Amino acid sequence: MQNKSIDERLVEQNKILTAVNSLSIELASIPFNEDIYKTITRRLMDITGSIAVTLGVYDPETGEIIIKHLETDSNLLNQAKKILGYSPAEIRAKVTSEIYDTIITERVSYRETLREVSFNEIPEGVSKVLMTVLNIQTFAGMAYVLEDKLFGTSLLAFKKGATLPSLELLSSLSNVIALSLRRHKAESELHQSLKEQKSTEEKFQVIAQHIQDCIFMTDPKGTIIYMSPSCKQLFGFEPPEMMGRTFILYLHKDEVQRAMTRYQMAMQDHKVDEPLVLRMLRKDGGVFIGELVTCNFYEDDKVKGNIGIIRDITERQKAHDELNNLNNILELRVNQRTEELETLNRELEAFSYTITHDLKSPLRSITGFSKSLLEDYSEVLDEEGKDYLQRINSSAGFLTQLIDDMLKLSKLTKAEINTVDVNISNLVKAEIEALQEAEPNRKAEIIIQPDIIVKGDNNLVRVVVQNLISNAWKFSAPKDTAKIEFGAEQKNGFTLCFVRDNGVGFDMNYYDKLFGTFQRLHSAEEFSGTGIGLVSAKRVIDKHKGEIWAESVLNEGTVFYFHFGG
Numbered sequence: 001m002q003n004k005s006i007d008e009r010l011v012e013q014n015k016i017l018t019a020v021n022s023l024s025i026e027l028a029s030i031p032f033n034e035d036i037y038k039t040i041t042r043r044l045m046d047i048t049g050s051i052a053v054t055l056g057v058y059d060p061e062t063g064e065i066i067i068k069h070l071e072t073d074s075n076l077l078n079q080a081k082k083i084l085g086y087s088p089a090e091i092r093a094k095v096t097s098e099i100y101d102t103i104i105t106e107r108v109s110y111r112e113t114l115r116e117v118s119f120n121e122i123p124e125g126v127s128k129v130l131m132t133v134l135n136i137q138t139f140a141g142m143a144y145v146l147e148d149k150l151f152g153t154s155l156l157a158f159k160k161g162a163t164l165p166s167l168e169l170l171s172s173l174s175n176v177i178a179l180s181l182r183r184h185k186a187e188s189e190l191h192q193s194l195k196e197q198k199s200t201e202e203k204f205q206v207i208a209q210h211i212q213d214c215i216f217m218t219d220p221k222g223t224i225i226y227m228s229p230s231c232k233q234l235f236g237f238e239p240p241e242m243m244g245r246t247f248i249l250y251l252h253k254d255e256v257q258r259a260m261t262r263y264q265m266a267m268q269d270h271k272v273d274e275p276l277v278l279r280m281l282r283k284d285g286g287v288f289i290g291e292l293v294t295c296n297f298y299e300d301d302k303v304k305g306n307i308g309i310i311r312d313i314t315e316r317q318k319a320h321d322e323l324n325n326l327n328n329i330l331e332l333r334v335n336q337r338t339e340e341l342e343t344l345n346r347e348l349e350a351f352s353y354t355i356t357h358d359l360k361s362p363l364r365s366i367t368g369f370s371k372s373l374l375e376d377y378s379e380v381l382d383e384e385g386k387d388y389l390q391r392i393n394s395s396a397g398f399l400t401q402l403i404d405d406m407l408k409l410s411k412l413t414k415a416e417i418n419t420v421d422v423n424i425s426n427l428v429k430a431e432i433e434a435l436q437e438a439e440p441n442r443k444a445e446i447i448i449q450p451d452i453i454v455k456g457d458n459n460l461v462r463v464v465v466q467n468l469i470s471n472a473w474k475f476s477a478p479k480d481t482a483k484i485e486f487g488a489e490q491k492n493g494f495t496l497c498f499v500r501d502n503g504v505g506f507d508m509n510y511y512d513k514l515f516g517t518f519q520r521l522h523s524a525e526e527f528s529g530t531g532i533g534l535v536s537a538k539r540v541i542d543k544h545k546g547e548i549w550a551e552s553v554l555n556e557g558t559v560f561y562f563h564f565g566g
Contacts, residue, residue, distance in 0.1 A: 019047045020172045027180040036184050040177055041071035041154070044142075047173065048165045050156040051136070052076060054088065057152045057181070058095065065093040065119070065153055072157075076134055083130050084122070093119040095150075103143040103150060108170040110140050117141040117155050135159050142170055144178035151181040214310040220267050220303065222247045222260075234290075234312055236283030252279035252287060266296055269303055277313070289314045366392060417457045417543060424497065425452045427465040428486045435473045442482065444473075449487035454495050456564040460540045467533040468499045468560050475558065476503035483557075491563075494546075500559040505552040514550060537562075 023043055030036055041053040052072035056065040070077070070089040081087050095103070099119055111117045114127035117139045122130075130136070137160040144151045154177075158164055214234045217226035223246055227239040235242065235250060247263075248256050255278045262276055280290040294308030370389045378386065428448055436442065454461065469484070476482035483502040488495050506514075515538045541548045545565035552558040 016166075016169045016172050019169065020176055023047070023173060024176050027176065030180075035069070036180065037069035038071065040180070041069050044154060044156060044173065045071055048140070048156055048170070049158070049162055050140070051134075051159050051162075052155075052157040054155045055152060056091075056093070056154070058150045063095050063100075065095060067091055068152075079133055080130060083133060084126065091118065091121055093121045095119060100150065103153070104145055104148055107143045107145050107174055108141065108167050110138055110164070110167075112138060114139060137162065138164070140164070140170060142174045142177075144174055144181050146178045146182055151178055151185065215308075216247075216310065217297070217305055217307045218247055219305045222263055225305065234282075234288070234310060235280075250281050252281060255279050263306065266294065266306055267303055269296065277317075280310070288312050289317045417460065419455055420458060421453050422456050422458050422461045423451060424454050424461060424465065424488075425450050425486070427462050428469060428499075431465055431469040432473075432484070435470065442477070443480065444476075444482040444484060447483075447485040447487070452486075452488045452495065452497065454497070454564050456544050460543065461564070464537045464540050464562065467537040468562075471533060471560075472499055472501035472503065472558075474503075475505075476501045478504060494563045494565065496561060496563045498559055498561050500557065502557040505554045505556050505558050507554055508552060511550070515548075 026039065026043065027036070030039055037055045037057075041055050044050065044053045052070070054067055054070045056067045058065055067089045070087075072080075077087070113124065114122050114130055114136075115124050118127075134157070136157050138158055140156040140158070142154040142156065144153065212230055212233070214231045215226070215228040216224060216231070219225050224243050227237075227242045229239060231237060231239055231242060242250070248259065251259055259276070259278055276292040276294070278290055278292065279287050281287060289312070291311045291313045292308050293311075294306050296303045297305055297307050370392045373381070374386060374389050381389070425448055432446055432448070436444065469486075472484045473482065476484065479502055485500040486498070487500075488497040490496070515534050538548050541562055541564065546563045548560065548562035550558055550560045
């Protein structure tokens with residue numbers, strides 16, 4: 001390269017200064033809402049004599065250069081689209097950390113191929129074809145960098161035989177554009193922030209205008225600096241009447257100290273989440289109960305005041321007080337009723353004990369004398385008389401059994417529960433063995449799932465087993481071979497047990513009578529019993545917070561399901 005003369009250098013410097021000055025003035029005066037990217041690319045074409053200029057903005061979050069504008073002749077652009085298969089304006093060039101460091105160091109440079117200045121986004125072969133067809137000689141790359149921070153890049157294309165601008169000119173233009181892009185970015189962020197702030201303020205104004213609760217703001221001294229229009233409905237004052245005055249003027253005198261203590265805590269930045277309930281004053285001297293929910297607002301990380309909402313809860317407080325009074329009255333009545341019921345229960349227990357024991361004595365006499373008559377006067381009595389005595393004896397026996405069952409049921413109701421692990425399979429086995437011993441000639445198929453453990457009172461669980469197994473034994477008696485099965489499965493966190501038989505079953509239409517006291521689904525002539533067994537079983541299971549239910553098919557059998565709570 002030949003050394004330039006002083007005159008040539010001066011001419012070039014003057015050209016650079018003129019171009020930079022002109023571009024600086026134009027970019028400094030461009031309105032915010034005008035397309036700055038289009039202005040920059042057009043001016044770069046004018047100043048440098050290039051045939052195409054792109055301007056891309058660097059996105060630090062994605063690490064990409066995103067093309068904002070491409071300025072060129074429409075014919076050249078269409079030819080480039082055909083060769084590339086897409087518009088050059090659609091290129092998003094990935095900037096690696098290595099490329100980023102190179103750009104920061106070497107801000108302007110000439111490159112022989114499009115591939116070099118597109119950060120390898122365009123293949124070498126495509127680059128050569130594009131340059132040949134479009135008659136491009138070389139490319140210049142410009143990076144817009146300030147304080148080692150990349151704001152964007154430009155790519156300039158020059159046709160063959162064109163006079164290329166000096167790197168000094170490109171560097172000077174790069175600095176001017178970098179300043180402009182930084183200013184534009186700052187203005188964009190400020191504009192967006194102001195837009196969001198304005199939107200927030202407008203929303204706040206809409207809420208404040210229409211909300212029934214009163215919104216207020218105070219400074220650190222407690223002076224009101226804002227009151228929403230709804231304060232008129234609450235206090236009777238127009239907002240301007242309250243602003244500039246201390247908040248305590250609108251409090252009942254007995255509430256001032258409590259309110260001031262709370263406010264001082266808030267100004268010391270103590271976190272207080274609970275609403276504050278205060279008696280407050282209206283313009284006409286009336287008093288209402290206000291609920292305050294407040295929080296601090298800050299400026300430069302310092303508490304600058306308090307913002308909050310006041311809600312009139314006078315009616316709610318009245319309802320709350322009335323409810324408390326009603327609850328107190330109800331609790332008193334419940335205590336009285338409980339005491340009366342306890343007294344009544346004690347009297348009923350005493351009565352039951354007396355009546356059952358008093359009944360047993362004459363029943364024993366009836367049973368004893370009827371047996372004596374049958375034994376001592378059997379020759380005197382005819383068959384009808386003997387039948388009468390046997391019926392008397394049977395009825396007396398039934399009454400005795402009924403009294404015993406009632407006493408057992410009464411004891412079950414009062415029994416305390418001592419919860420332990422109970423091997424219910426063993427209890428079932430013992431009950432079956434006792435029944436088979438009493439009736440050794442009965443044919444029965446017995447299936448017992450071993451080692452089923454439930455949590456409950458051992459003695460009370462035995463009552464359930466005795467009643468359900470004896471029921472299955474009794475109602476399967478008409479079958480040639482009785483079949484009784486006991487098992488369990490885990491369901492919903494508890495052990496669900498079952499007792500299944502192939503007995504006479506019952507009509508499910510009468511299910512509601514199944515667990516009723518003295519309710520029987522079969523006649524006494526068919527099957528013996530007092531109707532207390534299932535009641536006792538259900539009473540025990542209820543005491544354990546469990547459930548019991550049954551499914552049955554007439555003449556095919558019954559299955560009882562039960563569990564002793566969780």
